[in-house]
């Protein structure tokens with residue numbers, strides 16, 4: 001069911017430390033809207049995973065984080081788990097479970113207790129993510145990319161309001177990189193979820209994200225539409241690359257081609 005409230009995730013003046021080291025420094029006002037895919041970009045060590053972990057409630061934070069106007073730190077662990085789906089970078093799933101079982105389990109853990117509905121929902125998801133041929137295989141027997149697709153399904157099967165995926169396409173072949181991102185943006189749009197995806201592939205981000213947050217050394221460098229944010233000058237400054245950025249007039253997808261490292 002589509003919800004009319006479209007507030008989404010709001011961040012205000014957020015700092016995050018690990019031990020005594022401040023990793024993210026006063027991120028200003030940022031919003032990820034319902035119905036949109038937001039790409040979280042930045043070079044290695046910029047703080048992308050730290051930000052997602054902080055939003056998921058896995059790290060202490062200073063500042064404000066709210067979802068649809070409700071402060072996240074006022075939610076119980078159970079409420080938070082029901083609303084937020086988080087796929088960590090390079091997640092290792094429990095090896096002995098079968099793919100289909102693992103989806104049912106993730107759904108029950110998120111508080112969905114109607115077994116018939118759970119079965120139907122998992123079957124739909126297996127179909128949508130082309131997981132049917134793997135459904136009764138053990139997780140430990142899958143390839144890296146197959147495991148990554150199952151992990152995406154495990155995050156999604158919970159039907160979270162806010163879905164965060166940390167580099168979900170890093171192990172996927174080109175077909176699945178495209179189809180998973182197409183599917184995630186459709187999932188955002190059709191179910192009015194907030195979807196935040198950390199990515200290194202700038203072309204994929206430009207093509208699929210409505211909105212981009214660009215981090216560099218723990219600070220926000222820019223946010224806005226991919227076209228506004230991903231300019232050659234900014235890619236030079238943040239990624240230390242010379243890049244060609246193409247936004248074709250004929251409506252074909254944008255391309256960001258790294259020419260050489262500086």
Ligand SMILES: Nc1ncnc2c1ncn2[C@@H]1O[C@H](COP(=O)(O)OP(=O)(O)OP(=O)(O)O)[C@@H](O)[C@H]1O
Nearest residue numbers: 018021023042043044045046047048049050051089
């Ligand atoms: N467990 C940890 N303990 C201490 N420092 C950490 C820890 N994890 C990450 N860091 C530091 O925090 C900073 C941000 O790391 P983070 O993992 O958030 O970057 P990232 O943008 O996700 O990078 P990548 O693209 O490589 O995944 C880095 O300087 C890193 O060294």
Ligand SMILES: [Mg+2]
Nearest residue numbers: 048049089166
């Ligand atoms: Mg990371």
